[in-house]
Amino acid sequence: MGSFSIWHWLVVLLIVVLVFGTKKLKNIGSDLGAAVKGFKDGMKTGSESEPATTATAQVGQDKAAEKTTIDVDAKTKS
Template sequence: MGSFSIWHWLIVLLIVVLVFGTKKLKNIGTDLGGAVKGFKDGMKDGSTSDPASDPASPAGQVANQTSADKTTIDVEAKQKN
């Protein structure tokens, strides 16, 4: 009684197909697959950043300062130019 058997899952699947129809389920599957692919591509593109442009590195923060930021003090910088 605690777990569902294969017959329970088949009945649930049959009811879902009857309610939504195969065309709508196909569209949902296509949209979900495209979203997963886009997410994976985004994660792949995000992981290939060079260390010089990484905003988390202190050297990149010191090198990217503008004239307006001259009044701020970077406490994590080892050397100021």
């Protein structure tokens, strides 16, 4: 009773996909992967100049993501 079976994990995975959606999970996974890669590169080089260029590249990606976001105001009908 202490461990979960594969069926428990499949049900949990199905609920997570239904709540968040596959697109949001894909974005979270790619962001996490980029963060891990940046961390590994920073640990490998050990210099101060390399993490600054990585941070600049991430800011550029965030600006590109902001261009695809549509901002609207919700109004109620009278």
